Amino acid sequence: MQRSDLAALIGLLAFALFPALAWAGGLLWAVDLASRMLIYGLAALALNLILGYGGLVSFGHAAFVGAGAYVVGILSFHSFMGGGFLGLPGSGSGFLVFPLAMLVSGLLALAIGALSLKTSGLYFIMITLAFAQMIYYLFISLPDYGGEDGLSLWARSDFGPLDIGNDVVFFYLCLGLVLAFTLLKRRLVGARFGWTLMGLRDNPRRMQALGTAGFRYQLAAFTLSGAVAGLAGALLANQTEFVSPSFLSWHLSGELLVIVILGGIGTLYGPLAGAVAFLLLEFLLREVTEHWQLFLGPILILVVLYARRGLWGLVEGRRRD
Amino acid sequence: MTEARTTEPGAPRPLLRASGLRKAFGAVQACDGVELEIAPGELRAVIGPNGAGKTTLISLLAGELKPDAGQIVFDGADITALAAPARAQAGLARSYQITSLFPRFTALENALLAVQARAGHAFRFWRPAAGDPALIEPARAALARVGLEARAEVPVAALAHGEQRQLEIALALATRPRLLLLDEPTAGMSREETQAMVALLSGLKREVTIVLIEHDMDAVFALADSITVLVYGRPIATDRPEAIRKDAEVRAAYLGEEDGGDDRPARQEAP
Numbered sequence: 001m002q003r004s005d006l007a008a009l010i011g012l013l014a015f016a017l018f019p020a021l022a023w024a025g026g027l028l029w030a031v032d033l034a035s036r037m038l039i040y041g042l043a044a045l046a047l048n049l050i051l052g053y054g055g056l057v058s059f060g061h062a063a064f065v066g067a068g069a070y071v072v073g074i075l076s077f078h079s080f081m082g083g084g085f086l087g088l089p090g091s092g093s094g095f096l097v098f099p100l101a102m103l104v105s106g107l108l109a110l111a112i113g114a115l116s117l118k119t120s121g122l123y124f125i126m127i128t129l130a131f132a133q134m135i136y137y138l139f140i141s142l143p144d145y146g147g148e149d150g151l152s153l154w155a156r157s158d159f160g161p162l163d164i165g166n167d168v169v170f171f172y173l174c175l176g177l178v179l180a181f182t183l184l185k186r187r188l189v190g191a192r193f194g195w196t197l198m199g200l201r202d203n204p205r206r207m208q209a210l211g212t213a214g215f216r217y218q219l220a221a222f223t224l225s226g227a228v229a230g231l232a233g234a235l236l237a238n239q240t241e242f243v244s245p246s247f248l249s250w251h252l253s254g255e256l257l258v259i260v261i262l263g264g265i266g267t268l269y270g271p272l273a274g275a276v277a278f279l280l281l282e283f284l285l286r287e288v289t290e291h292w293q294l295f296l297g298p299i300l301i302l303v304v305l306y307a308r309r310g311l312w313g314l315v316e317g318r319r320r321d
Numbered sequence: 322m323t324e325a326r327t328t329e330p331g332a333p334r335p336l337l338r339a340s341g342l343r344k345a346f347g348a349v350q351a352c353d354g355v356e357l358e359i360a361p362g363e364l365r366a367v368i369g370p371n372g373a374g375k376t377t378l379i380s381l382l383a384g385e386l387k388p389d390a391g392q393i394v395f396d397g398a399d400i401t402a403l404a405a406p407a408r409a410q411a412g413l414a415r416s417y418q419i420t421s422l423f424p425r426f427t428a429l430e431n432a433l434l435a436v437q438a439r440a441g442h443a444f445r446f447w448r449p450a451a452g453d454p455a456l457i458e459p460a461r462a463a464l465a466r467v468g469l470e471a472r473a474e475v476p477v478a479a480l481a482h483g484e485q486r487q488l489e490i491a492l493a494l495a496t497r498p499r500l501l502l503l504d505e506p507t508a509g510m511s512r513e514e515t516q517a518m519v520a521l522l523s524g525l526k527r528e529v530t531i532v533l534i535e536h537d538m539d540a541v542f543a544l545a546d547s548i549t550v551l552v553y554g555r556p557i558a559t560d561r562p563e564a565i566r567k568d569a570e571v572r573a574a575y576l577g578e579e580d581g582g583d584d585r586p587a588r589q590e591a592p
């Protein structure tokens with residue numbers, strides 16, 4: 001087994017045991033923080049598929065997280081208040097709203113990706129940002145759903161016998177989904193699809209000359225990445241029991257980029273390590289000072305300077321790619 | 322001489338025919354009405370001074386550049402409107418004057434990427450590519466073809482320049498092309514490396530039709546069935562190597578500074 005897989009397994013074990021340890025230590029509130037780490041980790045894993053393996057810097061992934069969150073929020077709103085959204089009746093069922101959140105975010109990513117992937121480099125960064133801002137302003141202008149103030153969730157999504165109103169159960173739902181996507185991504189990047197993405201990342205011109213029409217693979221990856229970000233959004237809405245335009249803002253897009261870079265761009269497990277480190281730092285610095293962001297910056301710069309493949313690069317040791 | 326040879330009646334249909342190809346970059350007419358006919362199995366050398374438009378011609382044929390005017394017919398089908406990937410799928414492969422590989426990967430992985438690029442769609446999400454014999458075996462064969470089998474596991478960055486040039490050819494070969502467009506395969510090579518490359522190419526000759534751009538005249542005269550001389554984007558002569566060697570116009574335009582058996586071409590800049 002590779003060192004990287006071993007470290008990931010240890011991490012998984014630590015997470016799996018975390019609620020029990022937190023309970024024993026009287027820190028049960030920390031389970032909520034751990035759930036948040038997993039949710040940010042899931043969004044960062046999704047981003048890393050196109051950022052790390054595809055070489056596409058999306059500065060608009062908050063749009064997909066936010067759209068997923070709003071699907072949960074809006075359908076929950078209607079299930080309690082009556083009425084419907086675009087002919088859709090409300091629903092609080094997780095079995096329905098979670099897949100729907102993925103579908104909506106995935107379709108949104110398909111549309112945004114189809115237009116953005118015609119560009120590359122700096123233009124791609126700007127155009128993904130611009131689309132995300134459009135979605136942001138769209139939701140701000142919907143007074144029915146709270147406008148700038150956002151929307152409270154009446155209840156967490158209903159997963160039948162699985163009561164995710166319980167923080168520990170919710171935590172294990174997050175962990176299960178993160179684990180599932182990590183395993184999926186592991187297969188994906190090792191299969192022809194992943195190789196094609198990496199080839200297009202490293203030398204798009206040669207890939208075209210060898211017979212690969214790159215656009216469709218990058219678009220597929222972008223769409224999948226958006227759908228999984230939407231899933232993270234659905235979880236986020238449930239975790240905070242609140243949906244607000246801040247889930248759609250470029251701050252979140254930026255944070256996700258920082259998390260991926262901090263954890264290790266193009267590594268399998270790095271984005272999770274990045275999410276853990278980022279939220280832990282945020283939490284600890286916030287305890288010490290209200291100007292915590294002032295201290296976060298330099299720490300990030302140090303990591304980027306001294307660990308070029310991020311935190312996970314330190315775990316992996318010297319490796320080729 | 323030199324009217325361009327036309328296909329005699331009864332001659333096999335050309336594998337590639339380009340007519341009236343034009344491409345300008347601003348004021349520079351890089352390709353100025355190129356007519357080109359390549360017979361199946363032939364090895365055609367294209368020579369010409371620096372900036373004559375040789376690389377531009379290759380890029381036009383491979384579909385990386387769109388011509389301003391003209392038509393390209395490959396194996397009877399008009400491919401002028403096809404983009405580069407579709408032309409590769411049709412059986413055209415090019416190599417690059419400036420080595421263009423996947424530097425983070427090993428030699429074998431590079432060849433593997435080439436094999437799978439040609440293998441059709443890559444919407445395969447589950448099976449590990451690195452363990453797939455349908456990819457590995459042709460990739461190894463392509464490496465063996467250029468003499469790199471012993472270097473399969475070496476990352477590209479650790480390969481010598483000559484080896485990278487060999488890999489450059491291997492990638493093109495891995496797509497099993499019917500027409501190979503080689504852009505100065507010996508660029509930057511030592512004398513020995515050049516000789517090895519000439520040996521490699523003479524082995525490929527007949528197996529695959531080749532358009533070879535080359536500055537090394539020894540290599541050209543050792544390999545070519547016929548030679549096209551390109552000057553200022555225009556083919557001024559196409560003929561057998563012996564005739565080209567004797568041709569006064571060509572000597573003036575291109576081989577002009579040749580003396581005492583030194584066959585290196587005069588390097589001159591385009592206006």
Ligand SMILES: Nc1ncnc2c1ncn2[C@@H]1O[C@H](COP(=O)(O)OP(=O)(O)OP(=O)(O)O)[C@@H](O)[C@H]1O
Nearest residue numbers: 346349351370371372373374375376377378418591
């Ligand atoms: N992308 C481009 N943009 C602008 N001008 C270009 C471009 N590509 C080529 N040119 C110009 O077109 C002319 C032909 O260039 P090309 O590279 O095809 O020549 P070449 O015969 O391959 O030369 P060399 O022997 O140096 O490789 C040159 O004057 C060059 O400067």
Ligand SMILES: [Mg+2]
Nearest residue numbers: 375376377418
């Ligand atoms: Mg050239």
